[in-house]
Amino acid sequence: MPQLNGGGGDDLGANDEMIAFKDEGDHEEKIRESAFTESDLADLKSSLVSETEISQSPAVIRRGQQDEQRIYSDKREHLDDVPKHHDGGMYKAPYSGYPFLMLPEPYLPNGPVSPSSNKVSVVQQGMHPLTPLLPYEHFNPSPTHMPTDGGQKPGVHRHQTQEISGFYSLPQGQITPSMNWPNQPVYPLPSCGFRQPFSSGLQSGSSYPRFSHSLMLQSGMHPTGIPHPAIVPPSGKQEHDQFDRSIYNKSHAEAKREKEPKKPVIKKPLNAFMLYMKEMRAKVIAECTLKESAAINQILGRRWHALTREEQAKYYELARKERQLHMQLYPSWSARDNYGKKKRRKRDKQQDSSTEPGSPKKCRARFGLNQQTDWCGPCR
């Protein structure tokens, strides 16, 4: 784990992070576990057991067992020494980068959150439990979205407990682009003389993803009925409508066959840099009046390297929490599940253009980026 106070590891890379996670996991586990009661965790455990029982592949079983074992052993290990850092229901994490680690009671299904409140305060409501960068502004946590009877859909993971689902049973909320992390560095708004070759103007509103109501209700939903940003329609957002239409263009059997195996796609959890990009993108857009993501990402890549270890550590830590939660929510999921689609496309493309010296598109893009060499200071 990245050293928050500058002590220890030099490398914030994935491997070191994971190793450090194992070594320094006690603190993290305590933080996480303080969100659950013992009975909650027992529920989680039993549900995970159920998950492994209904899982088909050995890999699924293996991961489910591992998760179950890990979670339960962690629970048993730390249940008695979990630091109680609650203040008015909001956990005060010792590490200030994660005010959202422990969700206050309003996040729980039975919490006092008013379902009618669409605009909620940052961090507290309407956002991803671990990434306040992910708004759920179009999600209406009406009771119809909350499976209180344990109703099970095909392919649904039964391990989802109410406690964990509480993490995701978030009311509508909106995050302003200016939302910051507690200790997040603030970049001054420059008089940016950036020349943008691609576009101009700042789009009103946030660039953060917005999950449409219909999307959530149809397939952007965690199997438990809890929407999660990691869950997207089977073919992705752009193919969403196409998917429905195509069914009617095919024979009934074909459509049925095609429809059945398609499950909501569970996306990979975001890594540290992705989380950083999500948070800072709007800021860079505002500062540099840029909209083209490739250029923005280059800026963000440089800024990422310019961050201090401590600043990066916040995101590595958050990413680790993301992975943890993702693993708990989808024990049977593997990155392999989303493998192959682009790979096949790329392979086909390489076969087609194996004799070509280079990609004109890439050269064009590089040329376009060369036009941006006169970035203003804040955009470097």
Added chain:
DNA sequence: CAACCTTTGAAGCGC
């Protein structure tokens, strides 16, 4: 309208 571009990091895969 799918694919591309661009970034870093995590994970999968093949050897």
Added chain:
DNA sequence: GCGCTTCAAAGGTTG
């Protein structure tokens, strides 16, 4: 175990 590949987000651009 190492190196390569793929995918995660984003949205303008391209074909």
